[in-house]
Amino acid sequence: MVASFYGRSFIFWTTFLLILFIIPSLEAKNEKKDKKDDAADKWKKKDIRDYTDADMERLFEQWEEADDDELEEDELPEWKREAPKVDFSKYDQNNPENxxxxxKKGKTLMMFVSVSGNPTRAEAEQITxxxxxxxxxxxxxxxRYMVSDDRAIFMLKDGxxxxxxxxxxxxxxxxxxxxIENKDYPGKGSLKTEL
Incomplete structure (x- = not known):
């Protein structure tokens, strides 16, 4: 009987001490949460012209978190898109360019284009x-991007x-x-420069 009294007493005092320490810590957490909510409300009520860069970043993060819409395949960046399947049965061994x-289907490709006749940059820009x-x-x-006085890059979304x-x-x-892809193709202007 004495053992059960001490067992019950131990449980009672342990529970009492836990409650004594837990309740103040919960109240402190609630106060912090209330202060945080007040700060969030104050931020939401702020005029957009008064937003700082940090406010704009926070707004953008909230917007991104709330955006559940998946982007369509053609809106995804190239590195996230699934590459089109290449059908090798249509491959002609006599034409490696095929x-x-x-x-390169559906992938960005850059090609270099050179203008003949030693043009000025303005002239090459006009021609390209x-x-x-x-x-x-x-x-x-x-x-199109000019990279030198007589050379431009042509960038295609579908290579x-x-x-x-x-x-x-x-x-x-x-x-x-x-x-294209480190292979040079001479143009009509190269024949005139060789003469």
């Missing part, structure tokens, strides 16, 4: 801009179209050379 075209416009009119969307672009460019009078 394999390159198939492997004309080529870009002609290709755009043919439904080939290309971004499989690069050889179609190359075929157009090498027929131009002022095209010296087109380079």
């Amino acid at each position: 394999l390159m075209m198939m492997s 801009s004309l080529w870009q416009s002609s290709l755009y009119n043919g439904n080939l969307d290309i971004t 499989s179209k690069a050889w179609e672009v190359k075929d157009f460019l090498i027929k131009q009078d002022r095209c010296l050379q087109v380079t």
Whole structure:
């Protein structure tokens, strides 16, 4: 009987001490949470013109967390998209460029284009801009960057179209050379410089 009294007494005092220490810590946590909520409410009520960079970053993070919509396949960055499958049964062994075209489908590709005749930078920009416009009119969307006085980069979102672009460019009078994947294709302008 004495043992059961001490057992009950131990349980009672242990429970009492736990409650004595836990309740104040819970109240302290609630106070911190209330202060945090007040700060969040104050931030939400702030005029957007008064937002700091930290406020904008917090707003962006909340926006991203709440955004449950999945992006469509064509909106994803290239490195997150699933690569198109290459069908090797359609591969013609006599034309290795076909394999390159198939492997670059849906991937960004950059090609270098050189202008013949030692042009000034302004002249080369005008010529490559004309080529870009002609290709755009043919439904080939290309971004152009000048990298030197006589050389430009043409960037395509769909790399499989690069050889179609190359075929157009090498027929131009002022095209010296087109380079795709480290392979050079001489243009019509290279024949005039060799003479």
